Amino acid sequence: MPVNIDHKKAEEIILKAHRSTCSKNNKITDGIKSVLYGTHKTYKYILVNGILSKASNNDANPIALQAGATLSGAFDARSLCHKVLVPFERDFLNNILGGSNEPFLNKPARFTHLSKDNAVRKGKDKETLLLLIEIFSAINNSTDAKAYLACIFSILQEQIKEANKTFENVIGYSPELIEIYEFSLLFIRKSFEGETSAIIVGSLELLLHQYMEGNYTVKTHKVNQSGASSKEIGDIDIYRDGKFYYSIEVKDKNFNEYDVEHAFNKVLHNHGKQAAFIYGNQAEFNEEAILKKAEEFEKKGLFVLIQNISSHIRNTLFRLPEFKKQDFIESLITTAESVNCKEQTKEWMVQLFSELKWEFKNN
Template sequence: MTQAIIDHGAAREKLESAISAAKADGFRPRHAKSNAISDVMLGRHLTYRYILLTNLLAKATNGRAHGLALQAGADLDGAFDSRSLCHKVVVDFDRDPNQLAGKLGRSNEPYLNKPARYTALTHENAVRRGYDRSILEKCIDILGGLRDAADAESALIDAIYFTLQRESLVGEAAELDGDATLHKVLTKFVSAAVAQSCEGESCAIVTGLAFFLLGRGTGRDFEVKVHPVNQAGSSSNEVLDVDVLTDETLAYAAEVKDKEFNANDVGHAAAKSAAAGLGSFYFVCGPRSQGAARGAEYVDRVADEKNVRVSFVDVEQFFAMCAGLAPSDVSADDVWAFVDAAMMKARVKDATQAHILGAARFAGLVSGED
């Protein structure tokens, strides 16, 4: 089987041209399979969005590329490295506010997800039944039926057109006048952010931001790690939902709950903290939990059973305390850069990114209309 080489420079030019075509006044989708393309690009499965657009780009750049290939080692004539093309070309365009503006999904490494780990798209790929299966089948139908580079380019422009209908996930920090103004904006932002749980992701991001401001306020070089919700502890490098390191040493850890919690939740966090060598940890309570006051009944038990201290605190109060200690030289750019990076590293859902960005626009932290 022969491989197809995709010139990344040529692919960049092709993608830029296709984006311009999709943005042209009066453009309307015209590919024979535009309905299926719309279903994928406007759908909720991030990985297949990236795969479809990337493989259309590959075929449009080099007509010898096989539309269904994911890896150069696939048993297909025209196999190519789809992952490399996506990560080195498509991701850059997705993060550019003047190109795709994050509307594809703003994932740094979309091919790390299971659907992209096969050598090719096939009907035998393991995928959840129902919606995910239907999206896979549509990708196979679209990519497997491509005739040539021109056909692929037509489909690519349609895919970009539908992508641009999605909500942007890219924001730019606003220019604010004075420290007091930023504090007022941050208070409004946090209140709006935690108004929606987003399955606990909103409170986790806000908790991470609180630690970031605490580090700046105390003059300590904090490395704040916000982990994917419900996955803390899945790696030896993770303890709780938010870990704070100084000089690569764990200094603080916080369990974040935006739903009702019980003794097992508290005990599990205490055990993880003790195993990591911490003498204390924070249990941050979101609006949909019972609140920090409810945690008092667990304090003695944790101290006696796990020999660690636990501090229960409501998320907005914790943020207010840390924000009050932040130095006057913290800027909106600093804050939004942290939030933006934290959302990426925590791999929050598209809906969460959209909500956090909307809260930031509402509060005036980033430019643009809500």
């Protein structure tokens, strides 16, 4: 028989834990820290969500992932995560877990419960799965769960502080246009599943609209979000006076006319009049089919742009009015944080800052 988790009660418990201090220091807290400092984002959500469930209902079994699991204390983990943890992470934790709208749609969370027999990659992922089972099995009551939840937030706050320090040494640098162009081309040489391209295009779009008349909002979304759960129209959405204006789709891999059709249809469906499709330097496609598809949408009244990313970067920089060059750094960091990019992407960015000798200057 599944147990119920009162979401209102869970909201109160998670907020109280966030304001509390960690009172535990043992093997379990070591395991919690290992998971939170690991690279597997879905398991981070499962960890926090599972301990939150036990803190909210003493009968809940955090090893369960679905109410239909053949375990005593099974509960609807996805609902708890989506309705309580996800908005809490967004509002209080700077998306430090990963910024996912629906983390329980990812494969590791689709099993009925955690088990050593779950299909998972060997190595670190398998070790993390077994560690989660060990942690959950060791937390026997809601009182302990609340204490460990407070420890989770202490660890996450440290991670947020560390993340904020990442770009401290470069925030005051003011690069020239040619330096920005050079950095951009170097940055997109590594893809990290499309993150670098999306960050550069989003950063320049944000910078451009800061200097345009009107009230514009530029939203660059997390790369590779599930289409079923994400609320974005394109990878980068631009709003004017609160109303949707146009979108940019950024594709740093091979694509076809159906990818273009899908992107442009979403813009039309949301009453946009313009749409851009920017592709990476390594992308392969059938040019004739893509141009034909673009013509189809222009006949529907949609003004479209299909362009390789190198040309797009140069053209956007050329269109920028005289601006404070330091603003590029700030827009770059803002965009990287908004997509909650991978640590590897941040490390690549910082590495380039160092190699290009972008050092702090007083301006």
